[in-house]
Amino acid sequence: MATENKNLSQYNKAELPSVAGKKFAIVTSEWNNHITFNLRDGAKDTLVDLGASIEDIELYQVPGSFELVYGADKIAKAKPELDGIIVIGCVIRGATAHFDYVCEGVTQGIKDLNIKHEMPIIFCVLTDENEQQSIDRSGGKHGNKGVEAGVAAVMMADFKSKLG
Numbered sequence: 001m002a003t004e005n006k007n008l009s010q011y012n013k014a015e016l017p018s019v020a021g022k023k024f025a026i027v028t029s030e031w032n033n034h035i036t037f038n039l040r041d042g043a044k045d046t047l048v049d050l051g052a053s054i055e056d057i058e059l060y061q062v063p064g065s066f067e068l069v070y071g072a073d074k075i076a077k078a079k080p081e082l083d084g085i086i087v088i089g090c091v092i093r094g095a096t097a098h099f100d101y102v103c104e105g106v107t108q109g110i111k112d113l114n115i116k117h118e119m120p121i122i123f124c125v126l127t128d129e130n131e132q133q134s135i136d137r138s139g140g141k142h143g144n145k146g147v148e149a150g151v152a153a154v155m156m157a158d159f160k161s162k163l164g
């Protein structure tokens with residue numbers, strides 16, 4: 001279902017597992033940080049709302065979305081006890097093909113890390129045609145994809161705990 005047809009910030013707390021005692025990291029790109037910091041806060045607040053302690057949520061920053069792959073890989077290696085990592089970025093199309101290569105690189109890179117590591121790595125990277133689309137999806141009229149990422153992290157941490 002397209003985002004325009006669904007608000008991304010609505011979840012039913014009673015239908016989701018608690019993540020009390022579970023540990024997460026959020027790594028956020030500083031490019032477009034007027035967008036990415038809203039996404040980060042949405043994800044963090046959702047994890048806390050669903051039972052995580054703020055002390056169990058580690059925050060990291062990298063320059064751009066392309067560096068999310070390196071950052072998440074380093075965190076996963078250094079912190080194998082984590083129950084999940086959320087990567088947050090906002091890529092907005094410019095005048096050249098660079099958008100396509102950044103989006104492809106970070107998408108494939110994060111996919112590869114999910115195969116490489118034991119913990120789920122949640123993809124919260126906006127790939128938008130213009131800034132308004134990003135604004136609409138980071139606390140605007142279409143909700144906050146950071147909240148969606150927080151819910152996904154909770155569900156995947158529960159999935160992981162059931163399989164060991």
Ligand SMILES: Nc1c(NC[C@H](O)[C@H](O)[C@H](O)CO)[nH]c(=O)[nH]c1=O
Binds near residue numbers: 029032064092093102
């Ligand atoms: N144009 C955007 C970028 N570009 C920077 C790259 O992500 C990367 O930091 C650079 O190529 C150096 O390796 N990054 C974003 O996150 N969003 C953009 O719109």
Ligand SMILES: CC(=O)[C@@H](O)COP(=O)(O)O
Binds near residue numbers: 092093094095097102
């Ligand atoms: C996604 C990008 O790297 C892009 O914003 C850069 O802009 P441009 O393609 O005009 O150089």
